[in-house]
Amino acid sequence: MCKRCSKSARQQCVPVSRHSAAPASDCWSCGSSFVFCVFICTRFGTMAKVITPRHVDYAQWYNDLVIHSGLADYSAVRGCMIIKPLGYALWENMRAVLDRMFKETGHVNAYFPLFIPKSFLSREAQHVEGFAKECAVVTHHRLKLAEDGSGVVVDPDAKLEEELIVRPTSETIIWHTYRDWIQSYRDLPLLINQWANVVRWEMRTRPFLRTAEFLWQEGHTAHATREEAIAEAERMLDIYARFAEEYMAMPVVRGIKTPSERFAGAEETYCIEALMQDGKALQAGTSHFLGQNFAKAFDVTFLDRNNQRQYVWATSWGVSTRLIGALVMTHSDDDGLVLPPRLAPIQVVFVTIPTVEEPQMSVAREIAEKLQTAGVRVHVDTDDTKRAGFKFAEYELRGIPIRIAIGRRDVEQGTVEVARRDTKEKVTIRRETIVEHVQALLEEIQHNLLQRARRFVRENTHVVDSFDDFQRIIEERGGFILAHWDGTAETEARIKELTKATIRCIPLDSPAEAGRCVLTGKPSHRRVLFACAY
RNA sequence: CGGGGUGUAGCGCAGCCUGGUAGCGCACCUGCUUUGGGAGCAGGGGGUCGUGUGUUCGAAUCACACCACCCCGACCA
Numbered sequence: 001m002c003k004r005c006s007k008s009a010r011q012q013c014v015p016v017s018r019h020s021a022a023p024a025s026d027c028w029s030c031g032s033s034f035v036f037c038v039f040i041c042t043r044f045g046t047m048a049k050v051i052t053p054r055h056v057d058y059a060q061w062y063n064d065l066v067i068h069s070g071l072a073d074y075s076a077v078r079g080c081m082i083i084k085p086l087g088y089a090l091w092e093n094m095r096a097v098l099d100r101m102f103k104e105t106g107h108v109n110a111y112f113p114l115f116i117p118k119s120f121l122s123r124e125a126q127h128v129e130g131f132a133k134e135c136a137v138v139t140h141h142r143l144k145l146a147e148d149g150s151g152v153v154v155d156p157d158a159k160l161e162e163e164l165i166v167r168p169t170s171e172t173i174i175w176h177t178y179r180d181w182i183q184s185y186r187d188l189p190l191l192i193n194q195w196a197n198v199v200r201w202e203m204r205t206r207p208f209l210r211t212a213e214f215l216w217q218e219g220h221t222a223h224a225t226r227e228e229a230i231a232e233a234e235r236m237l238d239i240y241a242r243f244a245e246e247y248m249a250m251p252v253v254r255g256i257k258t259p260s261e262r263f264a265g266a267e268e269t270y271c272i273e274a275l276m277q278d279g280k281a282l283q284a285g286t287s288h289f290l291g292q293n294f295a296k297a298f299d300v301t302f303l304d305r306n307n308q309r310q311y312v313w314a315t316s317w318g319v320s321t322r323l324i325g326a327l328v329m330t331h332s333d334d335d336g337l338v339l340p341p342r343l344a345p346i347q348v349v350f351v352t353i354p355t356v357e358e359p360q361m362s363v364a365r366e367i368a369e370k371l372q373t374a375g376v377r378v379h380v381d382t383d384d385t386k387r388a389g390f391k392f393a394e395y396e397l398r399g400i401p402i403r404i405a406i407g408r409r410d411v412e413q414g415t416v417e418v419a420r421r422d423t424k425e426k427v428t429i430r431r432e433t434i435v436e437h438v439q440a441l442l443e444e445i446q447h448n449l450l451q452r453a454r455r456f457v458r459e460n461t462h463v464v465d466s467f468d469d470f471q472r473i474i475e476e477r478g479g480f481i482l483a484h485w486d487g488t489a490e491t492e493a494r495i496k497e498l499t500k501a502t503i504r505c506i507p508l509d510s511p512a513e514a515g516r517c518v519l520t521g522k523p524s525h526r527r528v529l530f531a532c533a534y
Numbered sequence: 535c536g537g538g539g540u541g542u543a544g545c546g547c548a549g550c551c552u553g554g555u556a557g558c559g560c561a562c563c564u565g566c567u568u569u570g571g572g573a574g575c576a577g578g579g580g581g582u583c584g585u586g587u588g589u590u591c592g593a594a595u596c597a598c599a600c601c602a603c604c605c606c607g608a609c610c611a
Contacts, residue, residue: 078603134610169611203535203609210610263611271611283611322611354569389571407570417570534611 051397053334058278059206065328066207069337069397079205079212083321086398087208089345090324091215095195097247097343098217098319101239107191107219112173114197115164120172124297127171130264134201136166136212166199171265171290171316174220175298182222182312185304189232190222208325209282209534216320222312224304226291229313230268233289236317237270240285248323249340249449250274250330251457252284253480253529255505260489263316267291273504273529275457276329279478281504281531284326287317331422331449337399338421340449341442348438349400350380353388353407360406367404367416367434374435376442396421401445402438422448463527467518470530474499480531482510484524486517495519501530 051068052060066072071087083091099109115138121128142158167173174192182190199213208214219236223229237254244252252272262269266288274284295301295311304310331338341347350368352360361382368378379400381391388405395403405417416434419426422445429437460479464470473481485491485503495518496502506528515524 198611200610202611214611216611286611318611320611357569387569387571387573389569389573391572393572405570409570 065332072207079202081207081211087324090343091321093343094323098243102193107193109194110192111194112170114167116167116173118163118165120176121165123172124265124293127265131168135168136199136201138164168198168200170218171294175294175300178222179298179300182300182302184302185224188222188224188302193217193219208321214321216318218316218318221315226313229315230289233270233287233315237287240319241272244272244284247342248327249446249453250326251454253507255507257505258492258503260492263288265290265293271505274326275460275480279460281533282326284323285319288315290314290316330453336397339399339401341401341446344401346379346400347377347442348402348404349395351388351391351403351405353405355387356382356384359411363411364406370435371438376438402441420445470518471499474501478532480529482527483518483530484515485528486520486522486524491517491519501532504529504531504533
């Protein structure tokens with residue numbers, strides 16, 4: 001694709017080599033040098049999947065990877081994606097871990113309607129303002145056959161009395177319901193979570209990162225005191241951060257949002273921010289202290305121990321399938337996905353060489369069974385229509401942490417070849433030691449991914465004191481910038497205008513430090529985290 | 535919502551300028567030979583050329599309109 005004239009790059013003939021970058025060249029149409037993706041010709045052999053290398057075009061790499069790895073597919077509906085079995089299995093694993101963490105902290109699951117009466121969205125002014133522009137609206141409830149036989153049309157007689165909004169989030173309908181559920185301090189706290197889909201009619205979409213419909217969980221809690229609600233919001237943020245680091249191997253910065261980045265209707269928005277490989281930040285989860293805003297809008301009160309009527313205090317918190325995008329952009333490389341073992345749907349895959357020959361298959365099955373008994377998620381490839389080399393590339397593309405290859409020589413010598421996805425290293429080991437070796441290696445890969453990602457964040461976090469440096473770093477390298485800010489929305493907006501960087505958060509662990517605003521020079525008492533964001 | 539671009543086989547593209555009834559690579563199917571990093575050879579199947587109207591003896595090709603999608607901005611978990 002040419003950035004200037006938008007023509008596709010002309011196909012070029014390049015011998016098959018997954019490991020050499022696709023060459024860039026001048027645009028064949030307009031002659032500019034903005035071409036950033038040249039297709040690799042397949043004439044020289046099977047070149048099933050082509051992924052644009054990251055250094056050529058990071059956004060294209062991401063799109064190629066999501067499609068070719070089998071995470072997701074484009075759909076017939078604009079802005080909506082199909083989550084394929086691999087992507088969905090990842091989501092199921094994330095959901096299982098988070099669900100357990102929620103339940104361990106006393107939360108229970110429930111399900112509220114997809115449709116929300118329009119009038120509900122008129123209740124909390126700020127909240128409405130935040131979502132009104134991107135809502136899908138249901139106006140009719142019936143179709144009929146067109147009179148000219150051309151298909152079906154909306155039946156004008158089936159107009160809804162009150163239009164329904166497809167939920168962009170469920171605060172309104174949930175708080176409408178909580179009004180009936182909460183009478184007394186004995187009904188509190190109310191700790192409910194729901195796993196659901198939501199719709200936000202976005203202008204521009206990207207697989208997993210921003211789609212019109214997405215899957216998420218939304219927790220909605222009610223509390224008797226302000227302090228308890230704040231503690232809840234912080235506790236859930238902590239769970240998100242722990243999940244990101246311990247399971248996704250993705251380091252995050254915990255912080256609070258500035259007023260301009262705050263959730264519509266919240267008094268305080270907490271967030272975890274992650275840094276992607278291209279130096280852009282990604283909000284990976286949010287937790288909100290909603291104060292009494294929704295309690296007041298929906299008149300949710302309780303009688304306390306002193307028989308005093310009070311409004312309840314609220315929180316809401318969520319993570320979405322966006323986490324899959326975050327996972328991809330944290331660990332994956334030019335050869336495909338790299339999945340952390342704790343979330344990988346398949347942790348170890350067995351490939352026999354040649355294809356499916358005995359006794360290699362029997363050996364593979366035997367070892368696989370031992371691993372499975374030891375709690376490892378394994379897969380034995382029994383497909384006899386593809387060759388070993390093809391399978392190697394395919395499983396690397398799909399991010400499986402460990403591949404075990406068994407050939408004739410291995411059978412003779414009582415060995416197997418173990419290859420790890422994160423470093424691409426291969427070792428030949430004795431068959432008897434396989435279970436211990438694999439278990440240790442899975443742990444090491446998990447650990448290595450986190451360490452590698454932490455190093456990346458460390459090397460791309462810059463403490464900056466002059467606006468010149470600020471601009472230069474944002475332009476040349478990206479990454480996180482820790483700088484002083486005078487605390488005003490005007491300065492925040494001005495910096496965004498000049499650099500496209502926004503305040504991602506005010507880090508919770510940032511120490512008090514006297515300084516001067518990087519733009520205005522006005523006094524500041526702590527550094528905030530800036531970055532260009534997704 | 536502004537600016538640009540593209541619609542031809544499942545995917546990626548050529549053909550269009552200069553109208554004559556559609557082609558290439560991959561994928562797919564069959565057979566043989568291969569098999570320690572995306573196999574080779576031979577044969578084969580598949581397309582109302584985005585939609586509509588017009589010009590013409592004749593339209594993938596020219597004109598107009600419409601639709602869809604993509605990219606770049608503004609907006610956003």
